[in-house]
Amino acid sequence: MEDTAIIDLYWKRDERAIEETDRKYGNYCYTVADNILRSREDSEECVSDTWLRAWNSMPPQRPSILRAFLAKITRNLAFDRYRARSAAKRGNGTMEAVLDELAECADTSGNWDAVEAYEAKELGEAIGRFARELPDKEARLFVRRYFFSEATSDIARRYQMTENNVTVSLSRIRKKLRKYLTEGGFM
Amino acid sequence: MKAEDLYKAMEGIDDELILRSEHRIETAREEEEEAERRKKRKAKNSRARFHRYFTIAATTAAAVFLLLMARELAGARGLKSAKSSNLTSGTVAQSQDDQYMAEAMEEAAAEEEAMPETFSESAEDTVQDNDSVQSEEAAAPVEAEVPAEESVQDKSLAEDAGKTAVDLLGEMADEYVALEYISAEDEAKGGARTVPDYTKAGEAALSAAFESGRAEPSFLAKKGKPVYYVYLTRKGGQVNKATFYENEYISLDSIPGVVMKISHAEYEAVMQLFR
Numbered sequence: 018m019e020d021t022a023i024i025d026l027y028w029k030r031d032e033r034a035i036e037e038t039d040r041k042y043g044n045y046c047y048t049v050a051d052n053i054l055r056s057r058e059d060s061e062e063c064v065s066d067t068w069l070r071a072w073n074s075m076p077p078q079r080p081s082i083l084r085a086f087l088a089k090i091t092r093n094l095a096f097d098r099y100r101a102r103s104a105a106k107r108g109n110g111t112m113e114a115v116l117d118e119l120a121e122c123a124d125t126s127g128n129w130d131a132v133e134a135y136e137a138k139e140l141g142e143a144i145g146r147f148a149r150e151l152p153d154k155e156a157r158l159f160v161r162r163y164f165f166s167e168a169t170s171d172i173a174r175r176y177q178m179t180e181n182n183v184t185v186s187l188s189r190i191r192k193k194l195r196k197y198l199t200e201g202g203f204m
Numbered sequence: 205m206k207a208e209d210l211y212k213a214m215e216g217i218d219d220e221l222i223l224r225s226e227h228r229i230e231t232a233r234e235e236e237e238e239a240e241r242r243k244k245r246k247a248k249n250s251r252a253r254f255h256r257y258f259t260i261a262a263t264t265a266a267a268v269f270l271l272l273m274a275r276e277l278a279g280a281r282g283l284k285s286a287k288s289s290n291l292t293s294g295t296v297a298q299s300q301d302d303q304y305m306a307e308a309m310e311e312a313a314a315e316e317e318a319m320p321e322t323f324s325e326s327a328e329d330t331v332q333d334n335d336s337v338q339s340e341e342a343a344a345p346v347e348a349e350v351p352a353e354e355s356v357q358d359k360s361l362a363e364d365a366g367k368t369a370v371d372l373l374g375e376m377a378d379e380y381v382a383l384e385y386i387s388a389e390d391e392a393k394g395g396a397r398t399v400p401d402y403t404k405a406g407e408a409a410l411s412a413a414f415e416s417g418r419a420e421p422s423f424l425a426k427k428g429k430p431v432y433y434v435y436l437t438r439k440g441g442q443v444n445k446a447t448f449y450e451n452e453y454i455s456l457d458s459i460p461g462v463v464m465k466i467s468h469a470e471y472e473a474v475m476q477l478f479r
Contacts (some may be wrong), residue, residue, distance in 0.1 A: 023263055027230055042410045064377040075478035080219070080220040080223075081219065082220065082223050084222075084223060085219035085220075085222040085223050086219065088222060089215050089219075089222075092214075092215070093212070093215060096208075096212060098212065100208060115211065116207040116208060117207070117438055118207075119207040119210045119211055120206075120207035122207075122210060123206055123209070123210050127348060137209065137213060138213065140209065140210070140213040140216070141212075141214075141216025142208075142216050143213075143216070144213045144214055144216040144217060145217050146220055148217045148218070148221055149218060149221065153220055156221060156224075156225070157224070157225045160217060160225040163211065163214050164214045164215075164222060164225075165225075175235070177392065188236055
């Protein structure tokens with residue numbers, strides 16, 4: 018079924034919308050969640066939560082790209098679940114590695130919490146601009162690693178690159194991001 | 205700002221870019237497939253180009269070969285015709301058509317003379333014993349044609365026998381008004397041409413030389429350097445040039461691309477005319 022037809026089902030409050038979404042994007046959303054959670058049970062629950070969030074979001078929203086819309090919901094839910102789960106313990110999986118890498122670009126001054134909501138929106142927009150300004154190949158790597166939390170080996174396989182090449186490229190991108198955020202007044 | 209906040213902020217990435225990163229999987233494969241297709245296409249084009257060039261080369265070679273063959277044939281016919289028009293007496297047929305016409309008439313006359321003999325002999329043979337005649341039947345027409353040709357040539361030579369080059373030139377007065385020769389060496393020095401004082405023996409030698417000559421493509425023949433030039437001037441002022449080469453070849457500028465190879469004895473006999 019076409020995405021527009023699925024969205025129409027949501028807007029008509031037809032429960033077949035969830036069936037069709039699960040049929041078309043179930044595996045996709047599961048992968049997005051599993052990249053973060055690395056747990057089958059948690060990922061499946063996350064996907065179910067995604068359908069509920071989508072049901073509550075449409076209407077009023079009418080996403081132009083349903084696939085990306087669902088990916089963002091799944092990613093957000095999975096990350097929340099990850100944070101709740103890792104509050105007690107910290108592992109050494111892909112997600113930890115991604116966060117460690119991003120910590121290189123993060124501000125550690127501690128005054129972030131005071132303006133969190135506003136800054137988060139601004140930061141999201143800045144990240145969006147930064148990603149758009151990257152060369153195409155780097156933008157792809159950036160999205161796969163820091164949006165989808167894919168392992169470097171998977172990215173290398175996906176884009177026919179060596180893992181070392183991916184790692185080096187990501188390192189350069191992080192340096193650019195740090196400079197970009199510094200110049201943008203986020204740090 | 206923590207790393208988690210930054211990670212969360214990644215949601216600010218455009219949907220299009222997210223989708224594009226998804227599509228890159230296919231694009232990467234497509235690029236690989238396209239590269240493969242390009243490679244195959246290139247190989248195919250390469251083969252096609254080779255085939256095309258080979259075809260062109262082969263066609264050109266065939267065309268050149270046919271052209272040379274045609275020239276050789278035309279040269280042989282032209283020279284034979286020129287001979288029949290007493291070229292050795294300093295004349296050249298006005299055009300190829302005239303040469304062919306003269307040749308055709310000569311052959312027709314020869315056949316007319318030969319035919320009665322052939323038919324009469326064949327008729328006699330059929331009356332005779334069939335078993336003993338079969339082998340003779342095959343040989344009879346050939347034997348009959350040869351004397352017929354010889355009789356025509358003898359007749360022609362007999363008619364020309366009493367004429368000098370000047371006489372023959374006189375007969376062709378409407379076409380040729382002068383005959384001159386000069387050695388290549390003298391011409392290079394700017395020397396004057398000579399008007400020959402032909403003898404009948406000289407004319408016969410020159411005629412025989414042309415008659416026995418074997419036509420060859422000019423660019424293939426190892427003819428050596430030019431030794432003598434003979435100039436035949438038409439009434440209208442057009443000049444035909446015959447060239448004698450050191451390796452016993454003769455050429456006529458009216459028959460381009462072909463040279464006649466003659467025997468050493470005949471070449472020497474001809475050269476006597478110009479020494």
